[in-house]
Amino acid sequence: MSASAKTLIVIGAAILVLLFIAGSVYVVSETNQVVITQFGEPIGGAVTKPGLHFKTPFIQKANYFEKRWLEWEGDPNQIPTKDKKYIWVYTYCRWRISDPLVFFQRVQDERGAHSRIDDVVDGETRNAIGKFDLIELVRTSNREFEISEESALLDYSEVKNKIQTGRDHIAKIILENGSKITPTFGIELKDVKIKRVNYVDEVQKKVFDRMIAERQRIASKYRSEGDGKSAEIRGQKERELKRIQSEAYKKAQEIKGKADAEATRIYAQAYSVDPEFYQFLKTLETYRASLAQQTWLLLSTDSEFLKYLRSSEIR
Amino acid sequence: MSQEFPQFEIRMPKMPKIPKGSIRIGIIVLVILILAIGSAYQVAQDEMGVILRFGKFVRTSDPGLRFKLPLGIEKVTKVLVQRQLKLEFGFRTTRAGIKSEYQITPEVAQEAVMLTGDLNVVVLEWIVQYKIKEPYKYLFKMRDADNTFRDMNEAVVRRVVGDSSVDEVLTVGRARLANEAKEELQKLCDLYEIGLDVSQLIFQDVNPPDTVKPSFNDVNESLQEKERKINEAWAEYNNEIPKATGEAEQAIRSAEGYATERVNNALGDANRFTSIYREYAKAPQVTRKRLYLETLNDILPKISKKIFTDDKLKNVIPLLNLGEEVKK
Numbered sequence: 001m002s003a004s005a006k007t008l009i010v011i012g013a014a015i016l017v018l019l020f021i022a023g024s025v026y027v028v029s030e031t032n033q034v035v036i037t038q039f040g041e042p043i044g045g046a047v048t049k050p051g052l053h054f055k056t057p058f059i060q061k062a063n064y065f066e067k068r069w070l071e072w073e074g075d076p077n078q079i080p081t082k083d084k085k086y087i088w089v090y091t092y093c094r095w096r097i098s099d100p101l102v103f104f105q106r107v108q109d110e111r112g113a114h115s116r117i118d119d120v121v122d123g124e125t126r127n128a129i130g131k132f133d134l135i136e137l138v139r140t141s142n143r144e145f146e147i148s149e150e151s152a153l154l155d156y157s158e159v160k161n162k163i164q165t166g167r168d169h170i171a172k173i174i175l176e177n178g179s180k181i182t183p184t185f186g187i188e189l190k191d192v193k194i195k196r197v198n199y200v201d202e203v204q205k206k207v208f209d210r211m212i213a214e215r216q217r218i219a220s221k222y223r224s225e226g227d228g229k230s231a232e233i234r235g236q237k238e239r240e241l242k243r244i245q246s247e248a249y250k251k252a253q254e255i256k257g258k259a260d261a262e263a264t265r266i267y268a269q270a271y272s273v274d275p276e277f278y279q280f281l282k283t284l285e286t287y288r289a290s291l292a293q294q295t296w297l298l299l300s301t302d303s304e305f306l307k308y309l310r311s312s313e314i315r
Numbered sequence: 316m317s318q319e320f321p322q323f324e325i326r327m328p329k330m331p332k333i334p335k336g337s338i339r340i341g342i343i344v345l346v347i348l349i350l351a352i353g354s355a356y357q358v359a360q361d362e363m364g365v366i367l368r369f370g371k372f373v374r375t376s377d378p379g380l381r382f383k384l385p386l387g388i389e390k391v392t393k394v395l396v397q398r399q400l401k402l403e404f405g406f407r408t409t410r411a412g413i414k415s416e417y418q419i420t421p422e423v424a425q426e427a428v429m430l431t432g433d434l435n436v437v438v439l440e441w442i443v444q445y446k447i448k449e450p451y452k453y454l455f456k457m458r459d460a461d462n463t464f465r466d467m468n469e470a471v472v473r474r475v476v477g478d479s480s481v482d483e484v485l486t487v488g489r490a491r492l493a494n495e496a497k498e499e500l501q502k503l504c505d506l507y508e509i510g511l512d513v514s515q516l517i518f519q520d521v522n523p524p525d526t527v528k529p530s531f532n533d534v535n536e537s538l539q540e541k542e543r544k545i546n547e548a549w550a551e552y553n554n555e556i557p558k559a560t561g562e563a564e565q566a567i568r569s570a571e572g573y574a575t576e577r578v579n580n581a582l583g584d585a586n587r588f589t590s591i592y593r594e595y596a597k598a599p600q601v602t603r604k605r606l607y608l609e610t611l612n613d614i615l616p617k618i619s620k621k622i623f624t625d626d627k628l629k630n631v632i633p634l635l636n637l638g639e640e641v642k643k
Contacts, residue, residue, distance in 0.1 A: 029370030030455040050371035068458040069507065073466070092466045094457070094507065138430045138477040145432065145480035148487050150534065156433060156480070167474060191506065193470040197430055197477075204436065208526045211435050211481070215530035219537035226541030230548035237552040241559045248563030252570030259574030263581030270585030273592060280603065281591065284610040296620045305611055306623065 023057025033067045035100045036060050046100040063104060069094040069190060070110065072117050078200055079126055083133040086203055090196035091125050093117070093175070095182070095189050103186030116185050117178075121192060124177045128170050133162070137197055140166045153218050167194055353385030361397035365450050366390070372451060394450040399514065402465060404472070405440030406519075428524070429473045435481040436527075440519040441493070443468055443500070445511050452510030460509050467507070471500045472516075485521055485531075493518045 028034050034047040038060050047053055048067060055062060074091035081087060095117060097103045107113045129137065142163055145156060165173075175192040182189050199207055271278040291297070301310055357380055358364045364376035368389045376391070383389035405427025410416045427438045445464070447453045453460050475496045479488050497516035504511045523531045595602045615621070 027370040030367060030372050031458070032370065050367075050369075052369040066458060068456060069463075071459050071462060071466075092470070094463065135434065138434065139432050140474055140478045143478060146483050146487050148482050150482055150486075154433070154480075154482075167477060193466070194473075195466055195470045196425075196473060198425075198428060199430070199436070207434065207436055208524060211523065211527045212530040215527070215534050219530070219534045222534070222537035222541045226537075226544035229541070230544040233545065233548035233552055237548075237555060240552075240556050244556070244559045244563045248566045252566045255567070255570040255574045256577075259577040262574075263577045266578070266581040266585045270588050273589070274596075277592060277595060277599075278588065281588070281606070284606060287610055287614055291614050291618060293617050293619055295618050296622070297615075297618050298622045298624060300624050304607075309623070 020057055024054050026053050026055060026062040027051070028053055031066065031068050033065050033097070033100050035063045035065065035104050037063060042101055042104065063100075065097045065100040065103065066110070067096070069096050072114060072121070073195075074122055074125060075118065076196075077122065077126065079129045081129055081134045081137065082131055085134045086200040087129075087134065087137070088196070088198040088200060089125060089129060089137075089194060090198075091121065091171075091174070091192060092195050093121055093178075093189055093192040095187050097186055098183070098188035099186035101186065102184070106185045107187075113185065113187055117182070117187065117189075120178045120181050121174065121189070124174045125192075127177070128174050132165060132170060134197075135162045136165050137167055137170060137194065139163050140168050150218050153221055154214055170194065350385045354382045356381055356383060356391050358393060361395055362393045363396040363450050365392045365394060365454060367392070372455065375450065392454060394447055394453060396447050396450060398446070400445050400447070402443050402445075402468065403440075404442070404465075404468060405438070426469060429476050431476055431481040431484055432478050433480045436524050437476065437481055437484050438520075438522045438524055439472065439476060439484065440521070441468075441472060441496075442517050442519060443497075443513060444515040444517075445513045447510060448512035449510035452508045454510075456508040456510065460511070463507065463509060464504075464511060467500060467503050467509075468516075471503060472496050475499065481523070485523065489518055489521060 026034065028047055028050050030050045032050075034053070036043045036047065036055050038056070043060060046065075072093050072095055074089070074093075076088050076090045078086055079089050095113070097113075103113070107116055139162075142160075144160075171192050171194050175189055178192060179189050198204075299306055301307070356364070358376055358378045360378045362378060364381060365372065366374050366376060366383055366389050368384065373389070381391075383391055405423065406417050406419050407423055408415050409418045424438075427440045429437060429439060431437050457463055475492050476484055479492060484492060493516050497513055500516060501513045504513060522528065
């Protein structure tokens with residue numbers, strides 16, 4: 001055998017060995033699981049342990065599936081609640097291929113799975129939401145709101161102690177109902193969540209109107225409170241003013257009265273010595289004060305002053 | 316690999332005259348080099364290496380120059396474990412800087428719109444800061460962990476806000492709600508085995524929807540108006556009361572002045588009278604006359620219109636033209 005022929009044989013053998021190895025070895029990663037099929041027929045259970053694995057080369061085929069939790073988002077749906085409010089509901093869930101064998105047989109791949117989950121979860125969402133009032137979807141508990149000065153004015157009776165089920169529980173109902181069906185596709189659901197709840201436009205408009213009305217009520221309350229309070233302060237001021245002024249008047253009058261009394265006493269004491277003389281003096285004083293230049297004075301010659309005009313006799 | 320070596324050795328005789336020994340050395344060096352390059356890798360200071368051997372997780376590696384088995388036996392995935400990661404909701408920072416730029420597309424804006432527990436609507440923008448705590452879980456438990464985390468955020472924040480009134484979300488409850496959301500988000504992370512650690516969840520802008528905003532602003536305005544009115548009233552109060560108090564004081568002081576004056580005058584008058592009387596008592600008749608005449612003496616010259624009448628002169632009066640005299 002020539003050297004080159006020898007070489008060819010060695011090369012051929014090497015390629016064969018390589019192919020054989022490549023065909024019989026497969027790697028399962030941490031994120032994967034594998035179903036071995038032989039001419040399309042599944043052989044044995046799913047291989048979930050990561051690492052190197054062996055199969056019969058050429059005849060058997062390794063089909064890879066995700067082992068991790070996978071994403072799914074609900075189709076945003078306009079759904080009427082039990083109290084006939086139209087809302088958009090966005091849900092999401094996480095799911096995984098729990099039984100790759102069943103999964104492979106029933107839905108083939110992730111796309112197939114998505115369409116099944118769409119059917120199941122969207123349907124269950126629709127069912128569940130139609131059975132509850134909107135408030136049940138929004139709230140989780142009946143916790144009391146913290147009341148601030150502003151919110152004290154608002155009427156919460158519509159939303160107070162209304163819920164019996166709550167958002168979390170509705171999501172759980174969807175999950176539970178969905179989970180009854182999905183195992184038939186080899187799928188396990190994990191935690192369906194209601195991500196967003198939004199009003200449809202018409203409802204939203206009404207809600208905005210209500211919010212505006214509520215705020216207007218608060219604003220007008222503040223305004224009238226301002227008016228009331230300032231009027232109260234002005235009233236208080238008036239009262240204070242009247243008190244101060246009247247007290248001062250009272251005190252002043254008392255002081256004056258006392259002084260008048262004192263003066264009266266002093267005068268009386270002095271003048272009572274000779275009341276007639278006092279009258280005489282005071283009268284003279286009054287003459288001086290009251291008889292001015294323009295006064296007409298009609299004097300009779302009978303008067304004491306003019307009697308000497310008639311005669312100088314001593315009478 | 317082992318199969319390839321003979322091929323080279325077989326071809327070697329055909330090659331031009333290069334000494335066999337040196338070629339062998341060259342090949343060995345080359346192989347070592349390839350293996351070295353394939354087995355050495357670097358982990359940056361904020362990363363952690365996760366090593367899989369034939370797809371199976373075997374170990375993690377810390378920052379620095381590290382080695383693994385080459386030729387695809389071991390594969391390394393690097394995860395940013397030290398880096399503080401951030402997600403934004405309701406807005407996106409397009410360029411961070413001294414003055415960062417933000418962008419809000421309609422789709423992004425929808426992230427922030429949510430219902431409150433009293434069935435109102437509020438627009439809440441928030442950010443969440445987190446770290447990859449367990450790279451193993453982050454990589455191998457959940458596909459697309461980042462997107463999942465985003466969904467979780469939206470669900471959790473809405474759940475918390477859905478259990479609060481619009482006033483709580485806007486004012487009093489902000490910090491509490493953010494904290495509650497953070498706690499719940501962490502719980503959910505643990506439930507999902509997503510391997511993330513939530514460091515902080517912060518509410519940024521919290522606003523009523525644009526349509527409703529003016530009426531919320533009006534509430535603030537009315538509050539200020541109220542305060543202004545009250546302040547004005549107090550200002551008036553504080554202005555007028557001290558003034559009135561002063562005036563009252565003044566009135567009292569002046570009454571006191573009056574009192575002093577009145578009493579002193581009385582005393583003066585009385586004393587004067589007493590003095591005069593003392594002298595008068597000594598010669599009453601004469602003094603009386605004197606006082607009378609002195610007074611007349613003072614008065615009469617000043618009076619221009621004097622008419623003397625006598626019972627016996629009866630016809631003077633008819634001649635007196637009073638009218639004309641008065642006219643002057």
